[in-house]
Amino acid sequence: MVILNEDTFEERFAIKLTRLNVFILSSLSAITLVFFTVLLIAFTPLREYIPGYSSAKLKKKATILNYKTDSLVQELELNKRYYASIRKVLTGDVASLDFNRDSIIEAAKNDLDILQVPTNREDSLLREKVDKEDKYNLFEVSGDQSSYILFPPVNGTISEGYNLKEKHFAVDVVVPVNTPVKATLDGTVIFAEWTVETGYVVIIEHNRELISVYKHNSGLTKEQGDVVKSGEVIAMSGNAGELTTGPHLHFELWSKGYSVDPTNFINFE
Template identity: 30%
Template sequence: MSLFNLKELKRSSIYFTPNFPSLQTKRYKFSFFKVTGLVILYSLFVALLTTLILILTPAKEILFFVENENLTEKAEQIKEMDERIQILTKQLNAISSTNAKLKYAIMLGEVDSLDSNTQKIYDSLRESSTNKKKIPKEGFVLKAFIQFVNKFFNNDTLDADLIFIQPSKGKVINNFNETKGHLGVDYALKNDSPIFASESGHIIFSGYDINDGYTIIIAHQNNYISKYKHCAKLLVSEREFVRQGEIIAMSGNSGFNTSGPHLHFEIWKDGFALDPYKYLIVEGELNGK
């Protein structure tokens, strides 16, 4: 007969013969469609019962506990990775912006490399000739002496308009050494000690650098710039004008290139680092220029 012949299937029967040693063997006859119907009904009953158990009892939580735990853990890991990526993206953007500003600030100090347009921007940051700073009383005698030397001895090496003062009250622990790449002076300071503007000028950079930490760069007259590195807090903003002796930051230990709380101070002119100790007033005297 054919395997799927409906007439033959109707006449087909399925026999069950249980065999128990203590009982007489009997043979039970069932039609094929009856057995098929019972199997289908039993399957539907089991499926319905399982569904009701999962809906009405905590069995679902028990069955899927391990799977849910793994999914929850993976979801938390994905969320944590996403947060880290967002933080890293913000940090990279901040670093990129800071590096761009720092590069621009350094470029402003290198007058020889400026074009006419950039020179106009740099000139706009300087004080106008009609609004020059007032020399403090204690520095007037020194300024007058410098002007006297320049006038009667034709000495142009001294800048009478610029008188740098100590940027902090800390002790010098590391001097200028160009051969070793140390282009400034280090002052030992406690955390959150005040840092002063060594000379009046405009803030051309106030931000964070990976190596130098929180840094301030001031543009002065006659193409001088001064740098204050490894600060803990910055109290001034870019394009702000500060007076000599004004508190501009608090000392700290920020950045990678530091081994303890201190201030690294630099003086530059025309793109070249100068020995700050030769340009600073110490206890009322100018060290030398």
């Protein structure tokens, strides 16, 4: 191959093409082309225009979304467990033990039982009097002057009492329709909705893992998330729900996941 000057026809460049020369030249050209192509793809934004190659911004967004999705999955699982617990309370599908007042404050009394102090007749009479006065105190903390007294949600006649064998984890108190239903203790409303079987239902979470449940109400005065005080009106009693047997309040009390007999702590009459 010869390159000539167009004006003088002077030979400017000449090369003898052979198969080997052509092969070497083609190989060098291909290698150079591949090298510069790799440089463009690896170190310039042009790589984002290659089909199937995601951008750095897209990868960052995908990573952030992955973290958010993982957090949402964990939160959803916690919510499922939370509402499953509430559903068990509403349906009564919870393992129950026959708790009494002594079992709930067992830890506090164990500390007192360690002290073997001899008593006389006057001490015994005084202790009996104090026990009667504290009959409706749910919790007593050793060394603390504060105690928790449960407020009766309503006052009326108990038509059906607490019965573990029949899985009736509550007391039914007969009251007229639209009687104010009051919170038995300070707490936070964690459920306040209508249910087909038990009408308007209110569930309040209190301190010391105590939960109170109020069913068959005709209306609500509180919403989920509201903070209530002991004796504050939270609903109006009624005769609502498919399982109702007449105007009454269905009241449940749960301590640390177990149902307890409300009459051990509350005087409904």
